[in-house]
Amino acid sequence: MSLSTLESAVVLVTGANGGLGTEFVRQALDAGAAKVYATARTPRDWADERVVPLRLDVTDAESVAAAAATASDVTVVINNAGIGAGTGIATGTDADLRAMFDTNFFGAVAVARAFAPVLAANGGGALLNVHSVLSWIGIAGAYSAAKAALWSATNSLRLELAPQGTLVTGLHVGWIDTPMAAHTSDPKSDPADVVAAAYAALLAGEYEVLADDLSVSVKQGLAAPITALYPQLAG
Ligand SMILES: NC(=O)c1ccc[n+]([C@@H]2O[C@H](COP(=O)([O-])OP(=O)(O)OC[C@H]3O[C@@H](n4cnc5c(N)ncnc54)[C@H](OP(=O)(O)O)[C@@H]3O)[C@@H](O)[C@H]2O)c1
Numbered sequence: 001m002s003l004s005t006l007e008s009a010v011v012l013v014t015g016a017n018g019g020l021g022t023e024f025v026r027q028a029l030d031a032g033a034a035k036v037y038a039t040a041r042t043p044r045d046w047a048d049e050r051v052v053p054l055r056l057d058v059t060d061a062e063s064v065a066a067a068a069a070t071a072s073d074v075t076v077v078i079n080n081a082g083i084g085a086g087t088g089i090a091t092g093t094d095a096d097l098r099a100m101f102d103t104n105f106f107g108a109v110a111v112a113r114a115f116a117p118v119l120a121a122n123g124g125g126a127l128l129n130v131h132s133v134l135s136w137i138g139i140a141g142a143y144s145a146a147k148a149a150l151w152s153a154t155n156s157l158r159l160e161l162a163p164q165g166t167l168v169t170g171l172h173v174g175w176i177d178t179p180m181a182a183h184t185s186d187p188k189s190d191p192a193d194v195v196a197a198a199y200a201a202l203l204a205g206e207y208e209v210l211a212d213d214l215s216v217s218v219k220q221g222l223a224a225p226i227t228a229l230y231p232q233l234a235g
Contacts, residue, residue: 003076003126003167003202006031010122012067012074014058014111015081016040019178020130023191024078025051027199037071056081058107068114075125076202077115079108082130084180087142097142104146109153116161124165126202129154133174133215136222137229158207171198172219173211 003009011028015021016038028036029048036051038044043053056067058081083103087096112127119125134144135151151170158168175181177188194211201209210216221229 003205005203006033006076006199008032008034009075009125010035010037010071010073011076011078012037012039012054012071012115013078013080014039014056014108017042017044018080019180020176020191020194021078021080023195024080024198027192027195028076031199033076035073037067037074039067056111058111059102061110064110064114068118071115072118073122074115074118075122077111077119077125077127078130078198079111079128080130081107081111082180084143086140089141089145092142100142100146101149104143105149105153108150112153112157116157116164116166119161119166120164124167126167126169127157127161128169128171128198128202129157130171133172133212133218135172136215136218167202167205167207169198169201169207169209171201171209171211172215173209174214 006028011033013021013024016025017040025036025038029050037054038046038051039054039056041057043055054067054070055063057063085100087100108129129150131151132147134140135147138144154168154170161168173189173194175184175186175188176191176194178191181188189212197211198209227234
């Protein structure tokens with residue numbers, strides 16, 4: 001099934017209280033979604049009767065299963081929840097590395113696995129996995145590794161869910177102006193622009209969203225010698 005409109009769609013957003021998540025909820029409502037499950041570890045009230053606040057901790061298997069059972073009418077899943085951190089691969093603790101993968105890889109994959117049958121039962125629908133430009137460049141240690149792993153999982157899920165008619169799309173972007181990026185004064189994308197690009201891609205049936213110029217150039221850099229992406233290694 002292709003998703004031609006968000007009107008009458010039933011959208012579920014993970015990490016809905018965060019900077020990007022809030023924008024995914026808001027723009028789904030603006031586009032006429034019938035219902036939006038705004039899921040969070042601590043759900044909050046939203047001033048719109050179409051919003052259903054729902055508890056969902058992506059690292060808690062019971063919580064994921066319960067959310068999938070409750071939200072059995074979902075047609076669009078926005079797999080957005082994530083954590084940022086500066087955990088180095090060599091220098092981070094084992095616990096920090098595992099925590100990063102628990103949320104940004106296993107958590108997102110658990111949501112995809114739990115909702116795949118729901119999407120199938122509702123005609124196919126769409127799954128958007130929120131990656132990062134850092135999926136493609138390892139300057140952020142464990143975060144890059146987990147987002148790279150999620151990118152790979154998205155590529156597999158796209159193939160595995162195609163027969164049931166589910167569009168699987170991956171979003172890549174550099175800094176976005178949300179609490180996760182509050183510590184940096186580097187240029188940041190507006191969350192509204194990133195979410196608009198993501199929903200436009202879903203409606204166009206696109207498999208990948210490159211939401212900023214940095215993501216375009218880093219993706220191109222993957223085909224170049226290693227020192228093109230990592231000039232600090234150039235002799
Ligand atoms: N901001 C950037 O520069 C940037 C760039 C590229 C990609 N991204 C990605 O964009 C996504 C959204 O991040 P953001 O920028 O909106 O950051 P944010 O404002 O910090 O929001 C992240 C959200 O994820 C939620 N979350 C964390 N762990 C969770 C868990 N175990 N279960 C459920 N929810 C959980 C947080 O919930 P609580 O409210 O409970 O803490 C928070 O609402 C993430 O996947 C992030 O990696 C961000």
